[in-house]
Amino acid sequence: MPAALVPRDPDYEARVRASFACQGIMATIGARLLRVSPGAVEIELPFRGDLTQQHGFVHAGIVTTIADSACGYSAFSLMPASASVLTVEYKVNLLAPARGERFVARGRVTKPGRTLTVCAADVVAISGGAEKAVAMMLATLMAIHDRPGLAPGL
Amino acid sequence: MPAALVPRDPDYEARVRASFACQGIMATIGARLLRVSPGAVEIELPFRGDLTQQHGFVHAGIVTTIADSACGYSAFSLMPASASVLTVEYKVNLLAPARGERFVARGRVTKPGRTLTVCAADVVAISGGAEKAVAMMLATLMAIHDRPGLAPGL
Amino acid sequence: MPAALVPRDPDYEARVRASFACQGIMATIGARLLRVSPGAVEIELPFRGDLTQQHGFVHAGIVTTIADSACGYSAFSLMPASASVLTVEYKVNLLAPARGERFVARGRVTKPGRTLTVCAADVVAISGGAEKAVAMMLATLMAIHDRPGLAPGL
Amino acid sequence: MPAALVPRDPDYEARVRASFACQGIMATIGARLLRVSPGAVEIELPFRGDLTQQHGFVHAGIVTTIADSACGYSAFSLMPASASVLTVEYKVNLLAPARGERFVARGRVTKPGRTLTVCAADVVAISGGAEKAVAMMLATLMAIHDRPGLAPGL
Numbered sequence: 371m372p373a374a375l376v377p378r379d380p381d382y383e384a385r386v387r388a389s390f391a392c393q394g395i396m397a398t399i400g401a402r403l404l405r406v407s408p409g410a411v412e413i414e415l416p417f418r419g420d421l422t423q424q425h426g427f428v429h430a431g432i433v434t435t436i437a438d439s440a441c442g443y444s445a446f447s448l449m450p451a452s453a454s455v456l457t458v459e460y461k462v463n464l465l466a467p468a469r470g471e472r473f474v475a476r477g478r479v480t481k482p483g484r485t486l487t488v489c490a491a492d493v494v495a496i497s498g499g500a501e502k503a504v505a506m507m508l509a510t511l512m513a514i515h516d517r518p519g520l521a522p523g524l
Numbered sequence: 525m526p527a528a529l530v531p532r533d534p535d536y537e538a539r540v541r542a543s544f545a546c547q548g549i550m551a552t553i554g555a556r557l558l559r560v561s562p563g564a565v566e567i568e569l570p571f572r573g574d575l576t577q578q579h580g581f582v583h584a585g586i587v588t589t590i591a592d593s594a595c596g597y598s599a600f601s602l603m604p605a606s607a608s609v610l611t612v613e614y615k616v617n618l619l620a621p622a623r624g625e626r627f628v629a630r631g632r633v634t635k636p637g638r639t640l641t642v643c644a645a646d647v648v649a650i651s652g653g654a655e656k657a658v659a660m661m662l663a664t665l666m667a668i669h670d671r672p673g674l675a676p677g678l
Numbered sequence: 679m680p681a682a683l684v685p686r687d688p689d690y691e692a693r694v695r696a697s698f699a700c701q702g703i704m705a706t707i708g709a710r711l712l713r714v715s716p717g718a719v720e721i722e723l724p725f726r727g728d729l730t731q732q733h734g735f736v737h738a739g740i741v742t743t744i745a746d747s748a749c750g751y752s753a754f755s756l757m758p759a760s761a762s763v764l765t766v767e768y769k770v771n772l773l774a775p776a777r778g779e780r781f782v783a784r785g786r787v788t789k790p791g792r793t794l795t796v797c798a799a800d801v802v803a804i805s806g807g808a809e810k811a812v813a814m815m816l817a818t819l820m821a822i823h824d825r826p827g828l829a830p831g832l
Numbered sequence: 833m834p835a836a837l838v839p840r841d842p843d844y845e846a847r848v849r850a851s852f853a854c855q856g857i858m859a860t861i862g863a864r865l866l867r868v869s870p871g872a873v874e875i876e877l878p879f880r881g882d883l884t885q886q887h888g889f890v891h892a893g894i895v896t897t898i899a900d901s902a903c904g905y906s907a908f909s910l911m912p913a914s915a916s917v918l919t920v921e922y923k924v925n926l927l928a929p930a931r932g933e934r935f936v937a938r939g940r941v942t943k944p945g946r947t948l949t950v951c952a953a954d955v956v957a958i959s960g961g962a963e964k965a966v967a968m969m970l971a972t973l974m975a976i977h978d979r980p981g982l983a984p985g986l
């Protein structure tokens with residue numbers, strides 16, 4: 371692991387999992403936190419018919435939802451215990467229709483920083499054990515220091 | 525209205541509303557289609573506690589979901605009756621935390637085209653009658669011609 | 679003008695013009711600073727055959743160069759006199775090939791902030807007095823406070 | 833090499849190099865085409881003081897210029913001999929100020945397609961043999977078929 375991806379908080383995994391549990395939307399759509407490592411997080415979403423757009427694929431916004439949380443928690447895993455994380459912006463390319471049994475968003479930090487962290491995520495569809503890329507995200511996250519009121523869930 | 529924003533299908537509004545009704549995710553999150561005009565569409569989302577991220581704001585991915593559909597249907601409103609629409613990519617800047625009583629995504633076509641259409645959307649939070657900008661989207665949409673199988677919902 | 683777009687430095691225009699004069703690339707490509715107002719800046723670029731891509735249009739990267747400086751100086755015009763500005767990221771949609779007698783990038787602040795400012799820019803091609811949109815940018819700029827060494831040109 | 837990255841034109845490298853030679857901007861800024869392989873292209877730019885922004889770093893728009901051409905030619909390398917390539921849009925994150933002896937943009941196809949191709953590029957600064965990441969691009973390119981008039985340089 372590059373030196374830059376050493377977490378400042380040794381309890382980073384518990385902190386990420388506790389925050390994820392406070393994201394009401396994750397329970398609503400049925401998303402689950404898989405692997406959490408320093409600067410890299412995976413989130414899984416099983417297909418459901420009530421998450422779809424008009425052609426029966428998972429809506430791009432829901433693909434974005436798990437990609438954004440995967441990026442956000444990748445950044446958050448490297449931050450000090452007192453920091454909160456907010457998304458500044460992201461860009462998503464939709465590579466293929468989001469059809470499959472389940473989807474996995476794999477986020478990773480590409481450039482850590484005290485204030486701004488740049489992350490990328492790939493989202494794949496998995497069907498019968500085979501993976502297909504459905505989306506790529508490139509995102510900017512911001513650490514908010516010393517504003518505990520921002521973070522009721524943390 | 526500029527000539528370029530004349531819809532090719534006079535029944536564009538009915539076509540947009542029928543397609544929106546096929547987006548399962550819109551019912552799941554409680555979003556509603558408001559105004560539909562040539563090249564411009566508005567979608568409303570009341571706040572709900574089960575749509576939130578860890579600080580209690582609506583998750584950026586859900587803000588993106590209504591912005592994407594507002595852009596997609598803005599583009600779709602100008603397409604011929606036989607076309608389907610898919611999102612190629614988008615970029616979203618989150619301007620402020622998404623807190624408020626309800627949210628409105630206002631999409632508009634900024635550059636129509638036979639294959640690719642560029643759209644923009646603003647998302648505002650509304651509380652006590654006052655509006656606050658929470659997000660901006662810049663998106664590329666693609667018309668799919670002559671592939672009716674793509675579009676069960678249309 | 680909205681309260682938020684009141685410049686903190688009354689000499690904002692002189693400061694923007696002095697910084698622009700330090701951007702060596704602007705002289706190299708022949709770009710010129712036009713209007714500077716609080717939160718809005720225009721830059722003009724006459725067509726030149728040595729700025730082109732393989733079809734004879736101005737290269738997208740050069741269109742981006744004037745759009746980025748228009749956004750950057752729009753943000754900079756609102757910052758305190760001691761701040762420097764850096765571009766965090768941008769997204770550009772190319773709407774039409776960049777052919778014309780000259781090009782104007784019009785930047786504007788859409789969301790000012792102490793650390794981060796969001797800006798948008800339109801780039802138009804002008805030929806025979808008629809304008810045509812060629813690109814749209816959505817950008818994030820960062821104010822750097824109290825690091826004068828960063829800014830030899832200011 | 834994945835099957836999808838097999839070039840349709842066996843003379844892809846000559847075609848890419850001939851088109852690059854028609855990009856007037858590359859000579860103007862002093863950029864040079866390095867490696868060309870199927871779906872991957874590298875472009876080098878030595879530092880020059882007349883390519884800079886106000887702090888003496890290479891302007892983000894010039895970093896973008898070589899990244900865009902690296903992405904464009906990565907996509908172009910896989911296209912049939914009769915196609916032209918245009919940039920639809922891109923997003924760039926600036927990771928660090930562009931200072932160094934020279935810069936290399938490494939483009940690669942992440943999702944090929946008949947009409948649209950998605951590419952990514954990394955730009956690194958090289959000084960004294962050490963590399964540092966300065967930018968990441970995520971881009972959408974479009975193949976234009978059967979319009980030879982578009983492409984005087986090909």
